[in-house]
Amino acid sequence: MTNYKKKNIDIIINHAKVYGFIFKSSEIYNGIKSIYDYGPNGIEMKNNIKNFWWDYMVKYRDNIVGVDTSILMNNKVWDASGHKKNFYEYFIINYYNKKIYILEELLNFILYKINNKNNIKINNIKINNIKIKFLKLFKKKKIKKLNIFFKKKIIKYNLSKILKWDKIKKINLMFKTKINSFKKKEYTYLRPETAQGIFVNFKNIKNSNRMKIPFGIAQIGKSFRNEIISKQFIFRIKEFEQMEMQFFIFPGEEKKWYKYWIKSRLEWHYFLNLGKNKYRIKDHKNLSHYTTFATDIEFKFFDSFKELEGIHFRKDFDLKNHQKLSKKNLKYFDIKSNKKFFPYVIETSLGLDRIFYSIFYSSIKIQKINNKKRIYLKLPFFISPIKIAILPLIKKGKIINISKKIFNNLKYKYYIVYDDKDSIGKRYRRQDAIGTPYCITIDNKSVINKTVTIRNRDTMKQINYKIKNINKYFKKNFDISNFFKKKII
RNA sequence: GCGAUAGUAGUUCAAUAGGUAGAACAUAACCUUGCCAAGGUUAAGGUCACGGGUUCGAUUCCCGUCUUUCGCUCCA
Numbered sequence A: 001m002t003n004y005k006k007k008n009i010d011i012i013i014n015h016a017k018v019y020g021f022i023f024k025s026s027e028i029y030n031g032i033k034s035i036y037d038y039g040p041n042g043i044e045m046k047n048n049i050k051n052f053w054w055d056y057m058v059k060y061r062d063n064i065v066g067v068d069t070s071i072l073m074n075n076k077v078w079d080a081s082g083h084k085k086n087f088y089e090y091f092i093i094n095y096y097n098k099k100i101y102i103l104e105e106l107l108n109f110i111l112y113k114i115n116n117k118n119n120i121k122i123n124n125i126k127i128n129n130i131k132i133k134f135l136k137l138f139k140k141k142k143i144k145k146l147n148i149f150f151k152k153k154i155i156k157y158n159l160s161k162i163l164k165w166d167k168i169k170k171i172n173l174m175f176k177t178k179i180n181s182f183k184k185k186e187y188t189y190l191r192p193e194t195a196q197g198i199f200v201n202f203k204n205i206k207n208s209n210r211m212k213i214p215f216g217i218a219q220i221g222k223s224f225r226n227e228i229i230s231k232q233f234i235f236r237i238k239e240f241e242q243m244e245m246q247f248f249i250f251p252g253e254e255k256k257w258y259k260y261w262i263k264s265r266l267e268w269h270y271f272l273n274l275g276k277n278k279y280r281i282k283d284h285k286n287l288s289h290y291t292t293f294a295t296d297i298e299f300k301f302f303d304s305f306k307e308l309e310g311i312h313f314r315k316d317f318d319l320k321n322h323q324k325l326s327k328k329n330l331k332y333f334d335i336k337s338n339k340k341f342f343p344y345v346i347e348t349s350l351g352l353d354r355i356f357y358s359i360f361y362s363s364i365k366i367q368k369i370n371n372k373k374r375i376y377l378k379l380p381f382f383i384s385p386i387k388i389a390i391l392p393l394i395k396k397g398k399i400i401n402i403s404k405k406i407f408n409n410l411k412y413k414y415y416i417v418y419d420d421k422d423s424i425g426k427r428y429r430r431q432d433a434i435g436t437p438y439c440i441t442i443d444n445k446s447v448i449n450k451t452v453t454i455r456n457r458d459t460m461k462q463i464n465y466k467i468k469n470i471n472k473y474f475k476k477n478f479d480i481s482n483f484f485k486k487k488i489i
Numbered sequence B: 001g002c003g004a005u006a007g008u009a010g011u012u013c014a015a016u017a018g019g020u021a022g023a024a025c026a027u028a029a030c031c032u033u034g035c036c037a038a039g040g041u042u043a044a045g046g047u048c049a050c051g052g053g054u055u056c057g058a059u060u061c062c063c064g065u066c067u068u069u070c071g072c073u074c075c076a
Helices: A002-018 A040-059 A076-080 A103-116 A124-139 A143-157 A195-200 A202-208 A254-271 A317-326 A352-363 A397-410 A424-434 A444-449 A467-477 A480-484
Strands: A022-024 A036-038 A064-067 A088-094 A099-102 A169-172 A176-178 A187-189 A215-224 A239-249 A279-283 A293-301 A304-315 A332-334 A339-341 A344-351 A364-369 A372-377 A388-392 A416-418 A438-442 A451-456 A462-466
Touching: A002 A022, A002 A352, A002 A364, A036 A040, A040 A064, A040 A215, A040 A239, A040 A254, A040 A352, A076 A195, A076 A317, A088 A103, A099 A103, A103 A124, A124 A143, A195 A202, A195 A215, A195 A239, A195 A317, A239 A254, A239 A352, A254 A279, A254 A293, A254 A304, A254 A344, A279 A304, A293 A352, A304 A317, A304 A352, A317 A344, A344 A352, A352 A364, A372 A424, A388 A397, A388 A424, A397 A416, A397 A438, A397 A444, A397 A467, A424 A438, A438 A467, A444 A451, A451 A467, A462 A467
Parallel strands: A064 A215, A388 A416, A388 A438
Antiparallel strands: A022 A036, A088 A099, A088 A169, A176 A187, A215 A239, A239 A344, A279 A293, A293 A304, A304 A344, A332 A339, A364 A372, A438 A451, A451 A462
């Protein structure tokens, strides 16, 4: 199973590299852990995903507006948001083997050692008891008690060597950076979530755009987390892009809107047509410091589900804390009820790189034709980096003139390419590999009958079409409003 | 971070039992052809992941580092 999985992930990574979608960052220096770059086709595809999200969330609604806030913010933002206090991973250095362990790992290591000592065997029930007690203390971060707890075990199992450990170390997951080169103490962090940019601008946006509850603020932008465990191609990376929306509501209406946003976000995912059975809804058990209840939309990669998007109820946690610390009034005044209050917040937060990966992963199709492989990307047309390829069959005479004319006519409407190199079969395959939905081929018939052939990527079928009607054809086939016949609030 | 796995051309992979490396496909140019990766000629490409050690000599042996994939874990 692992081999099958590895082989498949290799196909995806290779394809992404060979066709200019994703490269390892600073690859000529052997890269840098868990950071990736987007190539020419990658950025087109990424922009298309962004637009698709933005259109659905902002443009097609009258109660959501967008912002683009800075990555660097006043240090105090991260006090108010709780990230300075709570955004940590816990580690410990074991002096026995000089290795750095996540606490739970060390526990497993110790239990393993206890069980493997020749004369000491403890049964499963005992191991479980130790684990439960350890995790209890660990969760409450009672470090002193943990140390006492293990001292007892040291005496009991004579494991003095193994249990020589340093104090527990907290490592903040935010990237610290200097903001004023001359003042040593002035530092801030690269934002670990885009949401805070929205909260600190709440007042500005509410006032400048005369927003009335319920309303939302959307943002697409980079976030940074110095994750210790960050692997799986672009699934878990240290510099990533989020597509977030904070929806401000009347307190008491949270259940209604929470349900609504789960449904609405799922609908967006279904528009991508990757297969409804690939998605799963899962309620969060371990809540992060800012959420009260939370749901994940998960996607099936290979044979396991992984989180794409989180829908969180943040209550009034952020605005309340920002008001407390900034001493600025961030309350909302409702004229109907004549009351001032902190609006509650439902957040939808989607990982752009993750949705990119999910689309790319599920679009790669391998087909056998005449005993040869055909690899094509079955992307939705509005996600494809290139919409149309213009392919003159022969590089001569009037065929060229007609081809160039068609190219110049279409290039202002869609991102298209012109390719006259190599055999026609090869050119089709090249376009297949990057997911171009249509190829227009111009041949001698085009000169005589004024028609071209339009070839469909998925079916490989070709139709003859009058040159003068080409615009109509693509207008019909590239009409995204067909997707949004359902009413969006 | 821990455990396992791997690192040779753009990609997939060979070879060298220590004597500085080849193929296929891809790429570039030209010729020929013209509807699903056609044929031919030619070219470009690798300090064999990086650093150190042993050796007359290291891609090959040893040590360290970096990076990939999988698992643990966490999240977007």
